[in-house]
Amino acid sequence: MSEFIGMANTMVNDKGFDMKLVSAALMAASGVYATFTAAGNEGFLAPNGIDRVADMYKKNLAYIQQRKKEELEAKGLEAKPVTETDPPAGSNES
Structure with missing residues (x-):
């Protein structure tokens, strides 16, 4: 990876x-x-195969986010989730 x-x-x-x-x-x-x-x-993939792959992606992404949150908290940082509409961290967008 x-x-x-x-x-x-x-x-x-x-x-x-x-x-x-x-x-x-x-x-x-x-x-x-x-x-x-x-x-x-x-x-x-048939439609049910697409659903199975999408479900695997969703579960994996949720796992990654949980791990990221735990890493931030272990560093003593505020684990604040962002949305798609939030600008990326470190950007000059507002």
């Missing part, structure tokens, strides 16, 4: 790609690979 994060950081920090574009590309690549893993090169 760290190699993917490193690649994403290089694309944003060194090559100037938009962070949201890189995030979307990683999600798309993950979806393509999840489809390949389940159905191979010549198949695709």
Whole structure:
């Protein structure tokens, strides 16, 4: 996983790609690979397969957020959740 994060950081920090574009590309690549893993090169997911993959993503994302919250709290920092409409931390957006 760290190699993917490193690649994403290089694309944003060194090559100037938009962070949201890189995030979307990683999600798309993950979806393509999840489809390949389940159905191979010549198949695709039925609606219930899409729901199963989406549920796995949702559970994994919730787990990641819980771990992030615990890490912040262990450092004595305020674990404050943000929404999609909040500007990213460290940005000059308001």
